Amino acid sequence: MAVFTARRPSVSLAAAPATEPEADAATPLLRVKDLVTQFPTKNGWLTAVNHVSYQLEAGRVLGVLGESGSGKSAMLRTILGLQPKHARISGEVILRGRDLISMSSSERTEVRGSWVSMVFQDPMTALDPVFTVEQQLVETIRRHEDLTKSEAVDRALELLNLVQIPSPERRLKAYPFELSGGMRQRVVIALALVSNPSLLLADEPTTALDVTVQARVLDLFRDLTDRLGMGVIFVTHDLSVAAEIADEIAVMYAGRVVERGTVDEIVRNPQHPYTRGLLGANVRPGQHERPLAIPGSPPNLANLPPGCSFAPRCSVAKDSCWQGMPDLVEVSPLHDLRCPVVAADATTAPTAPSTNGTH
Ligand SMILES: Nc1ncnc2c1ncn2[C@@H]1O[C@H](COP(=O)(O)OP(=O)(O)OP(=O)(O)O)[C@@H](O)[C@H]1O
Ligand code: SF4
Ligand SMILES: [Mg+2]
Numbered sequence: 001m002a003v004f005t006a007r008r009p010s011v012s013l014a015a016a017p018a019t020e021p022e023a024d025a026a027t028p029l030l031r032v033k034d035l036v037t038q039f040p041t042k043n044g045w046l047t048a049v050n051h052v053s054y055q056l057e058a059g060r061v062l063g064v065l066g067e068s069g070s071g072k073s074a075m076l077r078t079i080l081g082l083q084p085k086h087a088r089i090s091g092e093v094i095l096r097g098r099d100l101i102s103m104s105s106s107e108r109t110e111v112r113g114s115w116v117s118m119v120f121q122d123p124m125t126a127l128d129p130v131f132t133v134e135q136q137l138v139e140t141i142r143r144h145e146d147l148t149k150s151e152a153v154d155r156a157l158e159l160l161n162l163v164q165i166p167s168p169e170r171r172l173k174a175y176p177f178e179l180s181g182g183m184r185q186r187v188v189i190a191l192a193l194v195s196n197p198s199l200l201l202a203d204e205p206t207t208a209l210d211v212t213v214q215a216r217v218l219d220l221f222r223d224l225t226d227r228l229g230m231g232v233i234f235v236t237h238d239l240s241v242a243a244e245i246a247d248e249i250a251v252m253y254a255g256r257v258v259e260r261g262t263v264d265e266i267v268r269n270p271q272h273p274y275t276r277g278l279l280g281a282n283v284r285p286g287q288h289e290r291p292l293a294i295p296g297s298p299p300n301l302a303n304l305p306p307g308c309s310f311a312p313r314c315s316v317a318k319d320s321c322w323q324g325m326p327d328l329v330e331v332s333p334l335h336d337l338r339c340p341v342v343a344a345d346a347t348t349a350p351t352a353p354s355t356n357g358t359h
Contacts, residue, residue: 027097028055029231030199035091035101037071037078045088046302048074050255052091053328058198061225061232063246063263065239065278069298071255072235076201079233080118081108095199113144117192121204123184126191127176133160133187134172140194159190164220182213186220193224200225202234206241218245239278243267251275254299254309257328261335271337271346273314308339316341 037049048071056062064072077083079093081100093100095115100108120126128136137156141147147155153172160168163186176184185205192200202221206214222245225232236242242249242263249266251259251274259272270276277294296313299305305312307322314321318341328338337343 029058029096030056030233031092031094032079033092033094035075035078035093036089037074037083038088039084040086040088041302043300043302047255047304048301049078052252052255052257054250054257054260056199056231056233058231059225059229060248061222061234061246063242063249064233064235064252065237065242065249066252067237067278067294067298069301070252071301072237072252073203074255075252076118076203076233076235079199080112080116080201081105082112114195115197116199116201117195117197118201118203119185119188119192119205121207123181123188123208124176126188127184129176131175132172133174133176133179137172137187137190137194140191144195156190159193160187162193162224163187163190164223165190180213181209182217185209185217189217189220189224193228196228198230200230200232202232204235204237207236207238214241215244221245239267251278254304255301256309256325256338257336258310258338259336260328261332265332265335269335271331271335271342272310272339273316273342274310277313 033053035049035052038045038047138152141152141155157168165171165186206217234245246263250257253274259275270279299309311317311321326338326340328336331337
């Protein structure tokens with residue numbers, strides 16, 4: 001399995017919560033191992049997250065990419081411990097050496113309040129329309145820290161500055177409806193940063209914003225990741241957004257990671273037929289014609305086809321693809337792939353003749 005190591009130095013401005021165990025330098029911030037999340041349905045168990053494994057270092061952004069229903073949000077909610085009681089969950093989510101899955105629910109609630117935060121797609125669902133920004137920030141801050149009201153207001157201002165809100169004193173007094181969409185999402189990010197989280201989960205946080213505002217919010221995420229040294233999992237269905245924000249990309253299909261690698265590897269050298277389809281379906285700047293869609297639709301997660309889940313839609317499927325689920329294997333040190341057909345083609349492809357300047 002490829003292990004992605006930090007390219008950027010990370011400087012932590014944020015103090016670790018008192019209850020958080022010290023991480024030793026060799027331990028990644030987050031290690032997700034064999035994570036499975038299932039929900040009961042009338043047709044049997046629906047497997048939304050299917051044996052997902054990866055690891056993430058502090059100061060790095062993992063972009064998680066996939067079509068609707070591929071299990072992206074289910075994975076984030078499982079990490080955060082937000083799944084309903086009837087969900088069946090197995091595997092490990094080890095954050096700074098502690099397994100969040102095997103924790104008691106009271107420990108998990110504490111973790112949710114301090115080590116991990118989440119930013120959702122729609123800022124209005126995270127903000128209470130009847131309270132000002134100041135009231136919402138101050139209340140959240142005082143739940144985390146033993147501060148007087150005026151100290152909490154100072155901290156709220158500090159956070160609004162951190163998320164680069166112009167005229168923060170004025171915005172503090174505003175109600176959510178008085179702010180633009182981009183500004184609201186910055187307030188939501190400020191709320192998520194109140195606890196100095198080690199891990200920030202972002203579920204399509206820019207999808208509801210227009211393109212220009214989206215670009216600025218992506219810059220903010222990148223800046224905060226670098227400055228605060230958090231690990232970030234950033235879910236998106238848009239490859240160009242993943243390429244902009246992430247260090248690594250994991251492509252999910254039908255609950256599984258089918259390809260994973262550094263941004264350069266995935267964008268310049270996509271190997272999995274599904275990733276190639278996503279690239280083809282992506283609208284590029286200046287592109288006017290309708291992008292190609294991947295034919296067919298994702299499988300029913302309560303009744304997966306035998307073998308590779310992508311086989312019914314795959315233009316290069318072979319008989320063997322229907323026999324068993326391929327493993328995710330390393331095809332280069334920075335690239336893992338779940339497709340033996342493409343991997344075999346790559347190794348048997350004739351190598352280009354060497355150009356030694358003799359002709
Ligand atoms: N609480 C739940 N109970 C039953 N099924 C669920 C539950 N949460 C998610 N699912 C199912 O799990 C599958 C994956 O859903 P998920 O929300 O993770 O997809 P997604 O990749 O985030 O899609 P989108 O891009 O549309 O947000 C879907 O089939 C969904 O219906
Ligand atoms: S394993 Fe087979 S069906 Fe699956 S993506 Fe590869 S070629 Fe297509
Ligand atoms: Mg989702």
